[in-house]
Amino acid sequence: MAEPKTEHKEPTAADFGANGHIQPGRYYGHGLPYLPLDQYPGKIIAIEGTDGVGRSTQIQLLREWLEVQGYGVVETGWTRSALMQPTIELAKSSNTLNKLTFVLLYATDFADRLEKEIIPALKAGFVVLSDRYIFSALARAGVRGVDRAWLRSLYGFAIAPHLVFYLKIDVDTLIRRVLSARGMDFWESGMDLKGGDDIYDSFRSYQNKLLREYGSMSEEFGFRVLDARRPVDVLQEDLRRQVQAFLANSDISVEGTEPAELSPR
Amino acid sequence: MLNNLSSPHEYPGKLFVVEGIDGSGKTTQLALLAKWLSAAGLRVFVTEWNSSALVKAATKMGKRKNSLTPTTFSLLHATDFADRQLYNIVPPLKAGMIVLADRYAYTAFARDVARGVDRAWVRDLYSFAVRPDLALYFRVPIDVSLDRLMARRVKLKFYEAGLDMGWSQNAQESFRLFQGKVLDEYDRLVDEFGLSVVDASLSITDQQQTVRNLVSRQLERPTLEAVNQ
Numbered sequence: 202m203a204e205p206k207t208e209h210k211e212p213t214a215a216d217f218g219a220n221g222h223i224q225p226g227r228y229y230g231h232g233l234p235y236l237p238l239d240q241y242p243g244k245i246i247a248i249e250g251t252d253g254v255g256r257s258t259q260i261q262l263l264r265e266w267l268e269v270q271g272y273g274v275v276e277t278g279w280t281r282s283a284l285m286q287p288t289i290e291l292a293k294s295s296n297t298l299n300k301l302t303f304v305l306l307y308a309t310d311f312a313d314r315l316e317k318e319i320i321p322a323l324k325a326g327f328v329v330l331s332d333r334y335i336f337s338a339l340a341r342a343g344v345r346g347v348d349r350a351w352l353r354s355l356y357g358f359a360i361a362p363h364l365v366f367y368l369k370i371d372v373d374t375l376i377r378r379v380l381s382a383r384g385m386d387f388w389e390s391g392m393d394l395k396g397g398d399d400i401y402d403s404f405r406s407y408q409n410k411l412l413r414e415y416g417s418m419s420e421e422f423g424f425r426v427l428d429a430r431r432p433v434d435v436l437q438e439d440l441r442r443q444v445q446a447f448l449a450n451s452d453i454s455v456e457g458t459e460p461a462e463l464s465p466r
Numbered sequence: 467m468l469n470n471l472s473s474p475h476e477y478p479g480k481l482f483v484v485e486g487i488d489g490s491g492k493t494t495q496l497a498l499l500a501k502w503l504s505a506a507g508l509r510v511f512v513t514e515w516n517s518s519a520l521v522k523a524a525t526k527m528g529k530r531k532n533s534l535t536p537t538t539f540s541l542l543h544a545t546d547f548a549d550r551q552l553y554n555i556v557p558p559l560k561a562g563m564i565v566l567a568d569r570y571a572y573t574a575f576a577r578d579v580a581r582g583v584d585r586a587w588v589r590d591l592y593s594f595a596v597r598p599d600l601a602l603y604f605r606v607p608i609d610v611s612l613d614r615l616m617a618r619r620v621k622l623k624f625y626e627a628g629l630d631m632g633w634s635q636n637a638q639e640s641f642r643l644f645q646g647k648v649l650d651e652y653d654r655l656v657d658e659f660g661l662s663v664v665d666a667s668l669s670i671t672d673q674q675q676t677v678r679n680l681v682s683r684q685l686e687r688p689t690l691e692a693v694n695q
Contacts, residue, residue, distance in 0.1 A: 233537060235582035284538060288524040299552050301594060302520060305545035309524075312537045350467045354590040358537060 223361045223423060226323075230357020236320065238360065242453050243323030245360060246444065247334035250368030251411050252389040253379035254429050255436070259368070260330050262437045263444065267328055271455045272448070275322040277314050278332035285310035293388065300345040307338050308355055315359065323360075326453055335359045336367075336422065340414035344407070345394065364447055365422060366440060367415060368429035372408050379404075468593040471571060471659075475596045479559035480684060483570040485652070486604035487645050488626050489611030490666045491673070495604065496568050498674045499681060503564055508685075511558040515569030518549040529625060536581035539625070543574055544591050555596060571595045572603075572655050580647035581631065599684050601659065602677060603652060604666035608645050612638065 223229070226245070227238060246263075248256045264274045280289045289306050292298050298306070322329050335356045342352055370378075379385060387393070390400050391407025419426060427439055449456045475481070482499070484492040496512070503510045516525065521542050528534040528542065558565050571592040578588050615622065622637040624630065628644020629637060655661055664676050 231584035231587035233582075234584050235536060284524055284528055284533065288521060291523075292520060297520070299548075301548040302545055302552065305541060305548055306521075309538055309541040309545060312535070312541055316535045316537065317533075348468050351590065351593060354467065354587065357584075357587055 225361050225363040227361055228357065229359050229361050230354060233316075233358050236316070238320075241320075241323040242326040243329060244364075244448070244451060244453065245319065245323070245329045245331060245334075245362035247331040247336075247362040247365045248368065249333055249336045249365060249415070249424065250429060251337075251340075251370065251375065251408060251415065252386075253375060253382060254368045254370050255378075255433065256332055256368060258433060259437060259440060260332050262433075263440055264330055266441055267330075267444075271458075272453070273325070273327040274330055275318065275327045276330045276332065277318050279307070279337065280310050282310045282313035282317070284313040296393075300342065300347050303345075304338065304342045304347055304352070304355070311335060311338070311356075312358065319360065328448075328453070331362065334362055334365065336365070336415065336418055336424075339418065340411050343414045344391070344410045361422075363451075364444065365424050366443070367419060367424035367426050368436075369415075369426050370412075370429040372405055372412060374430050375408060376401075376405065467590060471589075471593055471595045471597050473597060474599075475559065477556070477559035477596075478562040479565060480600075481555070481559060481565045481567065481596060481598045482600045482602070482681060482684070483567040483572075483598045484602050484604065485569060485572045485576075485661065486606065486666060487608075487611055487648055487652070489614040490604040490606040491614070491670065492602075492604045492666070493568055494670060495602075495664075495673055495677055496566055498670075499677055500566055502674075502678060503566075503681075509558075509561075509563040510566060511554065511563050512566045512568065513550050513554045515567075515573055516543060516546050518546045518553075520549045521546050532624065532630060534625075534630065536578065536583050539581065539630075540574060540578040540583050540588060540591070543578075547571065547574075547592070547595065551594070551596065559596065567598070570598060570601065572601065572652070572659065572661065575655055576648045576651035579651050580628070580644060600680060601661045602664055602680065603656060603661040604664050604673070605649075605652070606666035608642055608649065610667050611645065612641060 226241065232238075248260055250256050260276065264276065267274050280286055285306060289310060292302075292306060319329055319331075339352055339356070343349060379389075385400050385404045389408075390404035391410075392400065392403055394403070394407065396403050396406055415424075418424070425443060427436060429436060431439075448454055484496045486492040500510050500512055525534075525542050525546070528538065534542070555565055555567070574588055574592060575585075579585050622641055627637045627641040629640050631640070631644060633643045634640040652661075656663055662680055664673055666673060
């Protein structure tokens with residue numbers, strides 16, 4: 202049999218992320234040839250971080266603040282695609298997935314949201330707030346031993362966000378926060394990795410590994426790291442300051458527009 | 467990057483796959499091959515493209531609403547394949563059985579690229595796939611396949627005819643355009659992955675003779691011993 206030839210050089214993690222090759226608003230890798238990206242006015246702001254770190258609270262507050270200023274906001278988040286949500290829920294509860302099928306289900310969900318929600322919103326000039334982006338998927342799969350170059354090629358169709366905020370936390374603070382909020386969950390504790398029956402030990406060890414994965418991606422993908430141990434409002438203020446500075450210099454800025462007078466009758 | 471698809475597997479079993487466009491007759495040929503192997507006392511396991519329970523609901527819903535994009539179409543099939551490789555392909559290969567696959571990763575390389583996904587991306591995507599011991603490609607002109615399909619069906623299926631691409635409102639015309647591109651992609655794969663070409667416009671019996679000759683060359687003693695244990 203003939204040796205398989207490939208007409209491209211092997212993509213590596215370096216091609217995908219590191220060394221300043223990332224261009225916000227452009228595809229990370231091979232991209233979607235049938236959907237070339239023009240200079241769309243919209244912006245993607247991704248909030249990343251592990252389970253229970255407070256992403257959704259921050260996004261809710263940020264959205265409110267952006268909308269008051271007059272920015273159109275669209276939210277998107279993991280497993281929320283109409284196409285894949287029921288399948289992912291079912292597969293998680295039936296416990297028949299292995300690491301590859303797990304990764305591929307999530308990638309399908311992301312692709313559906315990218316083409317149906319994110320790209321149309323970018324074209325229309327919205328600010329897309331993404332509760333997690335591809336990085337949580339990369340971190341989870343990385344911890345489970347999935348080939349890193351393969352993962353990066355797989356997500357080569359993702360668009361590099363304009364801003365990625367990484368909510369950073371240490372495992373001790375995280376544990377106390379998760380326990381007082383809602384308790385530990387099977388998947389968030391990495392119980393599928395079968396490191397033992399004790400959910401506390403499993404959670405600690407799994408989240409430690411996840412945090413290391415996020416940490417190692419921080420430079421590769423240019424995360425803006427925010428200390429998530431701070432109170433909600435302090436963290437939010439930090440977030441708003443950075444978002445404001447970014448949007449002020451963008452083509453969708455509301456700065457300089459004359460605010461309409463609202464006179465109460 | 468993973469290199470499974472480019473290096474031979476080390477399982478005691480054998481993996482034979484059939485490829486070709488709709489109406490090429492590959493499923494008929496696979497069934498005859500399975501009969502022959504079983505009659506010879508070999509243990510045969512057949513697996514079909516897009517048949518896992520895992521993504522059935524999502525694929526069905528996506529197809530019904532015509533809401534699949536080239537990329538989600540591609541990823542759903544890759545998920546289906548990964549699931550079947552886990553449950554239906556690797557275990558029988560480890561048990562020394564003969565696995566017959568009706569369509570394989572090459573189907574994705576041909577179809578998904580015809581729909582517009584990146585050629586290198588879809589190859590990387592399937593780099594976890596076990597390399598077949600033999601991949602038979604049933605090459606057929608579009609007119610022949612279309613005649614065969616029309617002879618037994620009233621209506622061409624939406625995705626099979628590539629109607630999702632919006633190239634033509636007419637199903638037959640769309641089928642010609644879409645499957646023409648699929649054929650072009652298959653032709654690239656012949657050399658790239660060493661597919662064995664079978665002339666699918668020949669008679670069923672002539673084709674089967676070719677198939678059995680090619681397969682018997684792959685069934686040397688080690689496999690037969692493993693299977694007969």
